[in-house]
Amino acid sequence: MRVINFNAGPAALPLPVLERTRDELLDFRGTGMSILEMSHRGADFESVLGDAVVRLRRLLQLPGTHEVLFMQGGASLQFALVPLNFLPAGAGADYVVTGAWGEKALKEAQAVGRARAALNCKQDGAFRRVPGPGELQLDPAAAYVHLTSNETIDGVQFHDFPPAGGVPAVCDMSSDFLWRPVDLSPFSLVYAGAQKNVGPSGLVVVVARKEFLARGRKDLPAILRYGTHAEAGSLYNTPNTFGIYLVRHVLEWLEGEGGLSAMEARNRAKAAAVYGAVDGSGGFYRCPVETASRSVMNPVFRTPSEALDAAFVQGAKAAGMVGLKGHRAVGGIRASLYNAVSLEDARALAGFMEAFARQHG
């Protein structure tokens, strides 16, 4: 029996993707071997990689100005690679910090060069909002500005991106990549750890403007240069082949489900179900995030006490719903509603929330 999986990442994958992976695990397309046992330089794997890139470009309607790369090391390695490549000595970078991941990205950049929080939305130790329009004062001479589109731990999400004012925009979209149609062409570089919305852990998707990549530092070890990976079409060194294979299946599934517009409708309905249960609970549940900044992907909320939070997580588990414990850094409850979580799953959670509130309210 499959549980309802609200894990924050690694997270739920579409069941048809898992079934297909299982069915062909010993013999990929009649080759007599597993996709796991196959050279990354062979025609079979190259067709998988090529297909993943084509499908991703199609889903995103990505213009030819931008490149798609698959890399390793997670978003955490991107935190270091971005400043290593694009923050030259003497220049500065602006970070817009709206949560714990943005804080980490900034800290890593500061180990490389001059990086500052152009705006840090932390107040009284917590992140509750993204900046409003006009609130950002970016340095027009900054090498780049870095955003985190969705903060998984804090449940805070940008619904509209602030204008970067001509400064190259870099965005960590790990936890809300492909949740809706979004024009990535204004961004110079976007990265997303796959293990939330598009695949397994150990793989990062990078979408970047070719011109921007060409401007990266050349005096780094080759493996640390985005340019190396772009020139080699993600095959400079052996990639996470199984991860790319799985992402290909997820992309195909996304297309089959109606693409990103359909995903957006579904994701908004899922979030509405959960936030509806929060807002309709007469104050039993509280979401610490300002309404306009609430995450569609990772709603966070609390009951009246830590003890009840724990009872909630426990009770939900008994009802077949897992992964609801908030991140250890902030506590509370978190329901990650990535693409592979169905509307029925979210409604089941909302139903449980209502019953739990009636019982304990």
Next chain:
Amino acid sequence: MRVINFNAGPAALPLPVLERTRDELLDFRGTGMSILEMSHRGADFESVLGDAVVRLRRLLQLPGTHEVLFMQGGASLQFALVPLNFLPAGAGADYVVTGAWGEKALKEAQAVGRARAALNCKQDGAFRRVPGPGELQLDPAAAYVHLTSNETIDGVQFHDFPPAGGVPAVCDMSSDFLWRPVDLSPFSLVYAGAQKNVGPSGLVVVVARKEFLARGRKDLPAILRYGTHAEAGSLYNTPNTFGIYLVRHVLEWLEGEGGLSAMEARNRAKAAAVYGAVDGSGGFYRCPVETASRSVMNPVFRTPSEALDAAFVQGAKAAGMVGLKGHRAVGGIRASLYNAVSLEDARALAGFMEAFARQHG
């Protein structure tokens, strides 16, 4: 029908490992979810990771002085991380270059600091041997000496490691990790891309002396410091969870097959079968590598012509044996005989070699 898989990496995996992975892909140990969908911070995955470390330590009889880490980015990222962490400004590092991978490692180190080839065994454009005892002139003040125990492309392998003379020894064991019992305690740091002898791509195993790791540079981004990963028990950021899971299964399989002594006997017999077919062919097949430096893992050889090399690869494929084409950099034929390749597989290849030589000799 499964083929006989001589791929150089990603490479053959033990069939029981693949079968088990398939059987539990939708539901890992009754959790109701796939190992792919599971938090790396949850008890279920942590037990997988812990078990992998315990089994690896037991197989290697690793003393408490040394740490086991799982990292991402392949051996290619290690090429950069080793000098970034352990080659301080003003110091130098010695590289013993016995093949194409050692050359790459040296080049990456030179992008970081002062690194030299203490010895480069390339002659007339080819690598054919490892240095003999006493041939190495290491700088006693070097920050470390770097070796590549087995060169996959050139088919050259160290069978005995040269004394490092008090200099910290770092070794890339990507393609011959766990092929036999080996005492890793003299090494300060050993790394191995998993996709050859122990698992899938996208994962690197690092075995390192704790004292050595503690001496690494502190002024790097956290993700680039070995110390970060050691302190966090390989969970500083989300690891390649599926890769670690698969390695755990491979380690269990290795133990079930009799451990590293049994592997050594089997691997030597496999290599003897293939080299026997080379040496018994009356000169039809030639191995360019000096006999004492021949790789047990990746025998390379040639027929009298490139056209026959191609016919050999084609004919072998028709007979159900794949992955025999030599690396594009050197051409010829290569049979990778990693742990998951059985003695029967190697004997089948030797049989094909004999028949092919009779037909074309």
